[in-house]
Amino acid sequence: MPLLESLSRRALSAPESGIVEIVNYARGRDNLLPLWAGEGDLPTPDFISRAASDALLAGETFYTWQRGVPELRQALSSYYQRHFAVNLTPEHFYVTGSGMQAIALAVQALTEPGDEMIYLSPCWPNIVSAIELGGARSVGVEIDYREGGWSLDLGKLEKAITPKTRALFINTPSNPTGWTASLDDLKAVLALARKHGLWILADEIYALYYFAAPGRAPSFLDVMEPEDRVIFANSFSKNWSMTGWRVGWLVAPPEIGQVLENLIQYSTSGVAQFMQRGAVVALNEGEDFLAANIARARAGRDILLDALIATNRVRSVKPDGALYAFLQIDGITDSRAAALDIVDKTGVGLAPGSAFSAGGEHFLRACFLRDPGQMQEAAERLSGYIKSL
Numbered sequence: 001m002p003l004l005e006s007l008s009r010r011a012l013s014a015p016e017s018g019i020v021e022i023v024n025y026a027r028g029r030d031n032l033l034p035l036w037a038g039e040g041d042l043p044t045p046d047f048i049s050r051a052a053s054d055a056l057l058a059g060e061t062f063y064t065w066q067r068g069v070p071e072l073r074q075a076l077s078s079y080y081q082r083h084f085a086v087n088l089t090p091e092h093f094y095v096t097g098s099g100m101q102a103i104a105l106a107v108q109a110l111t112e113p114g115d116e117m118i119y120l121s122p123c124w125p126n127i128v129s130a131i132e133l134g135g136a137r138s139v140g141v142e143i144d145y146r147e148g149g150w151s152l153d154l155g156k157l158e159k160a161i162t163p164k165t166r167a168l169f170i171n172t173p174s175n176p177t178g179w180t181a182s183l184d185d186l187k188a189v190l191a192l193a194r195k196h197g198l199w200i201l202a203d204e205i206y207a208l209y210y211f212a213a214p215g216r217a218p219s220f221l222d223v224m225e226p227e228d229r230v231i232f233a234n235s236f237s238k239n240w241s242m243t244g245w246r247v248g249w250l251v252a253p254p255e256i257g258q259v260l261e262n263l264i265q266y267s268t269s270g271v272a273q274f275m276q277r278g279a280v281v282a283l284n285e286g287e288d289f290l291a292a293n294i295a296r297a298r299a300g301r302d303i304l305l306d307a308l309i310a311t312n313r314v315r316s317v318k319p320d321g322a323l324y325a326f327l328q329i330d331g332i333t334d335s336r337a338a339a340l341d342i343v344d345k346t347g348v349g350l351a352p353g354s355a356f357s358a359g360g361e362h363f364l365r366a367c368f369l370r371d372p373g374q375m376q377e378a379a380e381r382l383s384g385y386i387k388s389l
Contacts, residue, residue: 069280078283096249100126107134111167118167120143124203141156143179151179173210208239240290296369
């Protein structure tokens, strides 16, 4: 039997990332402006790296708390008090090996083979594979696109619910569209979950990257009651330029804490303690850096979108949240082919919308959390390309 055929069908069904395909195609080129991945261009700030380095040199290299060191869980509790005005004890927090693992563990906790989990599409592709690799069935509900903006049709969402549905995956602000749920949207989704006895897996990684009004984006924490079935997934990656660290967290009811601890035990057995020391400092001392990152994203968004909209061939509007311009460009129908052509002809790396499930096929995603000068250069290169179509 050929080696591939001897593997599990579930593993074989995992698709190659459409984003990584473009990254691998162009990686290492000169004069490249890589806007394809969801990360900025700044390295982790020194005050965070030093804390991890000091802990490593001090010998904090042993097995540690599966749920996270107490200091980090307390720091998460204080972070939520500052930004969300909620009083959550450290027992609500579970440190994971990235936001991706946080989502994967939550999916494992909520679904069994044969169950269904609904997600909103276009979406970050990893959620679909996390659901499918866990043995459940992913069910996409396309959000509506009109006049360059996105909105949620609650009727479509409810229609997708079946007796097999166990949970709703809601990412707001959204990767890749920038769609951001209003408080009314969140109340309506929560009412659906209550009506049908469903869990909500809320990906609020971009909650603080919100440009429509002062402060953060609306959150399920603003509308839920303590008894509601909501698990939150989050990450240190975007706020503090820690994408390579692979440290995230879950917020969940303490009643299911032992289950989550067990899932962590049988996957990674916990996040390295010296890395958690860096995460503590990020939360406790990183507010100024976070504010600067948010301002950087807003500036990058405005530079890129102002230039591209001015070509009169890009119908997208400035997103209310997250880190991405999801671009619909006149004349482009095959986003994968376009992404390859654009990186060849301009040196700007974009992610193809076809990688983001149904509804994204005609779009291209650009991350705008970068140096303003780089964003100006990217805007000029892309504008020239668009005008040549």
